[in-house]
Amino acid sequence: MEEFPFDISPMYEGERVRKGEYYVELAGPKSIGFELVRACSPDEVEDGKFTLIGPDLADMEEEGRYPFAMIYKIAGEQVEEDLEAIVERRNHDFQNYFHGYMHLNQRYDIWIRIHKDMVKNGLKSLEQIARATMMLFKSELPFIEKIEAIYITDENTVKEELEKAMEIYRKRDERTRNLHDEDVDTFYGCLLCQSFAPTNVCVITPDRVSLCGAINWFDGRAAAKVDPEGPNFPIPKGECIDPVGGEYTGVNEVAAELSGGEYTRIKLHSFFEYPHTSCGCFEVVGFYMPEVDGIGWVDRNFSGIAPNGLPFSTMAGQTGGGKQVVGFLGIGVNYFRSPKFIQADGGWNRVVWMNRTLKDRVYDDIPEDIRDKIATEDEAPDLESLRKFLIEKGHPGVERWEKEEEEEKEVREEKPQPTQPTQPLPTLSTVSLPTIPQASQLPVFQDPGKIKITFKNATIRIGKVVIEREEEKSG
Numbered sequence: 457m458e459e460f461p462f463d464i465s466p467m468y469e470g471e472r473v474r475k476g477e478y479y480v481e482l483a484g485p486k487s488i489g490f491e492l493v494r495a496c497s498p499d500e501v502e503d504g505k506f507t508l509i510g511p512d513l514a515d516m517e518e519e520g521r522y523p524f525a526m527i528y529k530i531a532g533e534q535v536e537e538d539l540e541a542i543v544e545r546r547n548h549d550f551q552n553y554f555h556g557y558m559h560l561n562q563r564y565d566i567w568i569r570i571h572k573d574m575v576k577n578g579l580k581s582l583e584q585i586a587r588a589t590m591m592l593f594k595s596e597l598p599f600i601e602k603i604e605a606i607y608i609t610d611e612n613t614v615k616e617e618l619e620k621a622m623e624i625y626r627k628r629d630e631r632t633r634n635l636h637d638e639d640v641d642t643f644y645g646c647l648l649c650q651s652f653a654p655t656n657v658c659v660i661t662p663d664r665v666s667l668c669g670a671i672n673w674f675d676g677r678a679a680a681k682v683d684p685e686g687p688n689f690p691i692p693k694g695e696c697i698d699p700v701g702g703e704y705t706g707v708n709e710v711a712a713e714l715s716g717g718e719y720t721r722i723k724l725h726s727f728f729e730y731p732h733t734s735c736g737c738f739e740v741v742g743f744y745m746p747e748v749d750g751i752g753w754v755d756r757n758f759s760g761i762a763p764n765g766l767p768f769s770t771m772a773g774q775t776g777g778g779k780q781v782v783g784f785l786g787i788g789v790n791y792f793r794s795p796k797f798i799q800a801d802g803g804w805n806r807v808v809w810m811n812r813t814l815k816d817r818v819y820d821d822i823p824e825d826i827r828d829k830i831a832t833e834d835e836a837p838d839l840e841s842l843r844k845f846l847i848e849k850g851h852p853g854v855e856r857w858e859k860e861e862e863e864e865k866e867v868r869e870e871k872p873q874p875t876q877p878t879q880p881l882p883t884l885s886t887v888s889l890p891t892i893p894q895a896s897q898l899p900v901f902q903d904p905g906k907i908k909i910t911f912k913n914a915t916i917r918i919g920k921v922v923i924e925r926e927e928e929k930s931g
């Protein structure tokens with residue numbers, strides 16, 4: 457085995473390299489980059505060859521930031537185009553085995569940091585990183601018989617190649633367009649993120665791309681076939697319990713097994729009820745805003761604050777870890793293109809806000825009648841402006857508010873009216889219950905001196921209930 461000036465072990469997965477600790481930062485949110493795997497014929501690949509276009513580590517400024525692309529050409533008897541995405545996803549996995557090296561995200565979102573200690577310990581060139589990665593690819597995925605790496609740090613070349621890569625990603629995503637959950641008997645699971653999100657249950661179906669956006673149903677199928685001992689495995693669908701929510705007995709069984717009994721039900725196309733777990737790799741996070749009874753979506757490139765007052769990073773922290781979090785949901789961008797997109801909760805009609813770049817990216821896939829009724833940070837940076845925007849544009853959610861308010865009014869009228877003057881009651885806009893769905897149906901206030909709050913469709917967790925007999929007071 458080749459010698460490298462850094463340790464290689466799965467125990468380094470999840471290691472973070474912070475600001476001030478890195479020698480260089482490559483790609484990431486403040487630069488550009490991508491990773492790509494191409495399946496080639498054997499004569500197109502020179503096994504073990506490494507090419508670098510642009511400056512190497514020794515030519516980079518300490519604590520500098522540079523564009524970065526990693527392209528791998530692979531060949532082998534079993535290597536086919538369907539395997540590209542799955543091999544590409546393992547780049548994240550394998551590179552995180554390097555002590556002092558941080559690789560985050562996938563595709564066009566990659567973000568790499570190389571710790572100063574790696575350089576101190578003898579790392580001189582990106583070639584050493586490429587060689588260690590190629591070694592892992594070949595030892596862990598034996599169907600790869602030949603592999604060649606091309607790394608690019610020259611900004612213009614990264615830009616040019618990124619455009620070509622985007623077209624390849626788009627074509628991959630297109631493949632599942634005409635295939636739906638009901639057309640297949642088997643879904644696929646992925647275990648990769650369980651290393652940092654142990655209860656994560658990642659289910660990939662024709663209508664639901666993986667959370668990281670890198671693996672679609674075809675990719676899962678190809679990986680499970682060629683590497684049956686690997687992280688991707690078939691999930692027999694079983695019986696469909698809820699066709700709208702997307703609940704299947706086979707998925708529930710796998711959920712119970714993989715989450716160690718933590719989650720026994722998953723509805724693939726539901727935001728509120730038994731939602732899919734969220735690992736941390738998701739491209740986009742959805743968040744419920746009770747004040748407008750609608751859902752907003754923000755992608756990881758958005759550095760601003762969403763109307764609920766939170767940035768992506770805070771919401772991602774709240775959502776990730778392999779949990780089923782009612783009120784937040786991590787998804788892959790391509791799920792927006794699914795005809796079953798959160799269909800249990802009204803689909804696009806429940807969407808009220810998206811960050812501008814995300815909305816532009818999926819604009820053509822948003823149904824025409826709702827497109828212009830979804831706000832971005834330009835029109836609605838906060839809840840008040842969002843509420844105004846939705847009313848002005850006649851968003852379908854507004855009708856729902858009116859109906860609910862009407863129902864609440866009827867309930868109030870049926871109850872005895874207060875005889876004493878009361879304090880002004882909080883209005884919807886002052887009630888903030890971020891994780892409770894249907895909160896726009898709140899609150900229902902009644903008798904003076906007493907307050908009754910009705911929660912509809914809410915999940916309430918109680919750690920402990922103590923029931924005590926009330927002792928009669930003796931005179």
Ligand code: SF4
Pocket residue numbers: 545646647648649650658666667668669670671735737738
């Ligand atoms: S998000 Fe899902 S499909 Fe993607 S790497 Fe993680 S477990 Fe695998």
